[in-house]
Amino acid sequence: MNTSGIQLELTAEDEAKLGGEHGPGVAMAMRLVVALARISQAPRLIDIESAHIDGCLYHGQAGLDFVEKLVGLGARVAVPTTLNVASLDLLHPGVVRLSPAESRAAQRLMDAYVAIGARATWTCAPYQLAGRPTAGTDIAWAESNAIVFANSALGARTARYGDFVDICAAVTGRAPFAGLHVIENRVPTIELDCSSIPDRVLDSPAAWAALGFAVGRRVGEEVAILTGITPSLVDEDRLKALGATAASSGGVALFHVAGATPEAIIAANSWPPPGTRCVEITAETLRAARDELSTAAVGDRLDAVSLGTPHFSLTEFAELAASLHDGEAFAPSCTVWISTSREMLGLARDNGYARTCEQAGARLIVDTCTYLVPVLSDTVRTAMTTSGKWAWYAPANMQIDVAFGTLAECITSARSGRVTRDDSAWS
């Protein structure tokens, strides 16, 4: 297949894998990795240190047939491999309302990915688990929020991988040297000046989600550097919120925060490079983003709240539990859902955070997410969230209205059963 003037150079080991010397499963996986290398005009393949697989969410028979064929041909992952959210919550059966046939297919897909040697992590936030990648390492990750977090917050290097090729990279341990694996492609090409935003406005993850919405809209797939942000305001939950939303409203796979993210710290004053164009982001921009992410109006009856997209971290559990300690429960008409990984839920139970949340009326869900499969009651018309990604996808996925707001706004609204807004948090 000759699709370009750039010649792909394979090593003897690559050729051996392609030729079937490591078995037919590895050969099948290698055919797809090599095809992607040719499409992306890579000059060679590189070793990867880990993989994260998004193919375990059920999208029909073909995805299941593909991985079962790999397993049947004897393929096994060659590098440590984590699994993204699936279509079922295996720890809380019945919470996801799929038909028996759909549940069986979803379970078979999960079983196949475990059989191929991946870890049963079932989380969109693999970066919250121990053993995550370190700066400068090449990895092959799928799931847009995981990709942008690994690149931006960890300084690891991954291109945008997706269904089929994610597991093929894991099986071969190889990926095309292209995209964000190439260091020159990681230099910021646009500066977003945030210096006029007051620190108090940027002091919540929801504000960072709103910031992410604005970033995605302005930069598309470019690499941005955010300047003028006080480094002590930056933490991983906020970077998670920014990245997930920017990857939804745009195609952002890497951003930098001056003085805070690993590559920006090393580049110091040499970034943004001279001549980089600059766009200003203001508190007004964030309020506009907040309003664009909301289809519901203040005062509307609220039926549900969804937290934890991407999956709730231990620090987010701690913050929520501290806010709930005064004991006032949520309105019976409003169900608060928290999506997290089984690993974080275990830690939140050990620390008592999960119990505090449950005592206030919250329900916990693991292994999947509330906007991908039927979890919320059919009677829900309006839901509220701190997640820019959830607010972006939920209205179309579930035909409901959404209010986007801070954690404090969500808690107040869940207690009163009405969408409430605290404008002092946003100005």
Added chain:
Amino acid sequence: MLCAGDGAGEILWLDEPLSFWGGTNLHSAIITDIHHPQHGISLAGRVMVMDASRGSSSSSSVLAEQIRAGVAPSAILLASRDAIVTLGALAAAEVYGIRLPILLLDANAMAGLPRTGAVVVSSGPDGSSVSWS
């Protein structure tokens, strides 16, 4: 050539990029994205012409499933190196042996395509062609 195969059908020019995931019906390949100007049209059996797809990488899975179910386009002509669409077709070729031809065309070749009518697409290691009468 991005994906080898042979296909024929009525040409369908997409007026805007399309995400197979969230934008088309998994079982019928009818465009369901209400923001898309060709909402309601079926891709099944058509020779589809577009600049690129957009959106989620889950689109690879959706296209592969449409190929399996026999409701996919009969060929795809692209103006850019779209990995998401191509990987969906390559995965279906691996598992089912069904080959959906995908060609990368330059601006001149794109401009020379007819706007309507039946088109035959053939692509293989020895060369690719698009023909019509």
